Amino acid sequence: MSGYFSGFSFNKITDSISNAAHKTQDTLNQAIANVSDPHTKLSLKARTRYLQESFGTVGEISKLPPQYQSLERKVDALEKCLKRMLLVTRTFEVEGYDYPPNLTESISDWWSLNKDGWFSSSSKKSQKTKGDSSETFLPHSFAHAISKAAHDCNVVFKDLQEEEEGEEEDEDVINITEMFDSWSKCYKNIDLGKTEMDSIIVKEFNSKIDKLINQDFKRSHDLRKKVEISRLKFDTVRYEMKLKEQNVGLSKKTNDSSGPETELNANDAATAKENVEEAVTQDTSEKAARDQTGDAAPETQSTPNVEDSKLLEELEDEFVSNTTAAVEAMGEISECSEILSLAKLFQNFQLVYYRQCVQEIEASLKTLNELEAENS
Known part of the structure; x- marks a missing residue:
């Protein structure tokens, strides 16, 4: 069992996250360099700052009231x-x-609707039972x-x-x-x-x-x-x-x-x-x-x-x-x-x-x- 985790290391995970963050930041920097619109450029810079704040690489964050x-x-x-x-x-x-639906009751009702009714009584009772039960089966x-x-x-x-x-x-x-x-x-x-x-x-x-x-x-x-x-x-x-x-x-x-x-x-x-x-x-x-x-x-x-x-x-x-x-x-x-x-x-x-x-x-x-x- 330990063999499966022999290559596991938290340092590797940390390095992977750090590398991904640096790649994302480099991508944003390249996008900023290729953008001429000032508003778009500022939005991209703000995203870069958000990434930096998430990883604690920048300080002086304005505090909300x-x-x-x-x-x-x-x-x-x-x-x-x-x-x-x-x-x-x-x-x-x-x-x-x-x-909730009761299987036993459902089978009983179905049977009474398809036979002569309860205890196989007369046909007159069967018609009444069918007429009354047709309102709601369950x-x-x-x-x-x-x-x-x-x-x-x-x-x-x-x-x-x-x-x-x-x-x-x-x-x-x-x-x-x-x-x-x-x-x-x-x-x-x-x-x-x-x-x-x-x-x-x-x-x-x-x-x-x-x-x-x-x-x-x-x-x-x-x-x-x-x-x-x-x-x-x-x-x-x-x-x-x-x-x-x-x-x-x-x-x-x-x-x-x-x-x-x-x-x-x-x-x-x-x-x-x-x-x-x-x-x-x-x-x-x-x-x-x-x-x-x-x-x-x-x-x-x-x-x-x-x-x-x-x-x-x-x-x-x-x-x-x-x-x-x-x-x-x-x-x-x-x-x-x-x-x-x-x-x-x-x-x-x-x-x-x-x-x-x-x-x-x-x-x-x-x-x-x-x-x-x-x-x-």
Whole structure:
């Protein structure tokens, strides 16, 4: 068994991921060099920065306001809970969810529909059974199954009364017939109430939860994505401007050096050189691309200019505007008033149904008590 994992190494996985990241970054750098549109170029640079942030190779990431971060956590938790509830309440959309198909009962019903009925009685009873059972072959709820079973039992004793017609009435047969009739009607009404409750929950509760998830929460995700994109663009331009400033400082320090007394410190120069090399790499790629296409090199400046400052200001305004819009949207959907209303709605539907169940069972029980009193 150990032979299968003898060549396994986490270092290999890490190296593979690192190589893939470098290849992706090189591809993006080549794409940036071949693009002339400034907006497209900035979008590609933002993607490169996102990749660098993911692997921790770049710092100075703009922090979002604490209120924004708190709302993000609140909205994500609320969305997760609503999805969890909807996963369960979608059960109301499934017919027969409280009474799965029963193979034994299905075979029995099929047999009674294709033979002379229960206990192979007369043809008259067979026609009645077929006529009554043709409504629904399989019960669509537990209440319906009880009602159907009680109804079939009621038919058996009704047929027994008809067979004994002309003879002295049997009080036990009459009472049992009425008992099953009361039982059947009770659960038939309960089944109708359940069907109505299921339909209302699907229309008034599930549909509104689904709308919240697929429209309102989706809109907040789109706004949060805009915030992330605008932040990446802002940080990208700000970082490039900082590198240009370091480049200017290094050049001045190098030009002002004269002799051993003003010699540039080796460590400072090395640090500044590393920062500059990253900014120069892209310029070199763009020059190589222009040489291949024969385009003339545009005039460039190695120092931050007015246009850079203006662009940075515009990106900052866009970042702030998108953040404000996202905060407003998340604040609206994270309010508990709508969720409370939906919860109350659900509970009211359940309460109406269970009250009906109590009323129907009490009425049936009253009939059974009367029959018991008459029989005693």
